[in-house]
Amino acid sequence: MPPEDYGRQLEDVDNLLEELIDATMTKFLEQVKDGTWTSEGWSQTNTDYSLSKIAVNAFTEVMAKKLSEHPEGGKIYINSYYPSMVKTAMTGWAGQITPEEGADTAVWLSLLPDQAVNGKFFAERRDTFFKTVFSAGYAELV
Numbered sequence: 001m002p003p004e005d006y007g008r009q010l011e012d013v014d015n016l017l018e019e020l021i022d023a024t025m026t027k028f029l030e031q032v033k034d035g036t037w038t039s040e041g042w043s044q045t046n047t048d049y050s051l052s053k054i055a056v057n058a059f060t061e062v063m064a065k066k067l068s069e070h071p072e073g074g075k076i077y078i079n080s081y082y083p084s085m086v087k088t089a090m091t092g093w094a095g096q097i098t099p100e101e102g103a104d105t106a107v108w109l110s111l112l113p114d115q116a117v118n119g120k121f122f123a124e125r126r127d128t129f130f131k132t133v134f135s136a137g138y139a140e141l142v
């Protein structure tokens with residue numbers, strides 16, 4: 001199956017299953033291990049990061065559905081977010097904001113009163129679509 005079909009499947013929120021996310025990631029990892037990922041159609045660069053983020057967001061949506069079906073009082077809400085470019089080891093300390101500032105949206109989400117926000121992706125406290133934030137990486141991917 002070409003990469004764009006995997007991308008489409010992982011965006012198909014209504015039909016998304018944990019097994020599908022696992023199968024997609026396992027397939028990609030196998031192709032990386034045996035060195036065939038580019039001949040299978042994946043981009044040479046950034047695919048690992050982009051695909052990991054697509055998987056995280058797909059998993060957020062699957063878990064959000066599953067956990068919100070818990071009985072009243074036992075519900076768990078799950079969201080994901082983009083912290084902006086943060087000064088950490090990952091960016092070689094070249095980000096624009098501190099880790100504390102990067103944690104702002106996560107803390108804000110965790111402390112929302114009467115948590116009913118679920119299965120969403122945020123950036124700077126705003127509900128957005130992860131493809132908007134990762135558009136460069138995503139374009140590379142598909």
Ligand SMILES: NC(=O)c1ccc[n+]([C@@H]2O[C@H](COP(=O)([O-])OP(=O)(O)OC[C@H]3O[C@@H](n4cnc5c(N)ncnc54)[C@H](OP(=O)(O)O)[C@@H]3O)[C@@H](O)[C@H]2O)c1
Nearest residue numbers: 049081082083084085086087088089090091095096099102
């Ligand atoms: N920094 C940014 O600008 C930025 C932007 C967007 C998204 N993010 C995302 O935010 C997350 C954290 O990034 P960061 O910037 O804080 O990176 P970081 O400073 O490099 O920290 C990464 C953390 O992940 C841990 N880790 C790495 N591989 C692991 C593994 N296999 N099992 C368990 N723990 C593991 C590391 O543990 P050790 O210290 O023990 O190695 C470290 O604590 C990542 O998912 C990143 O993609 C970061």
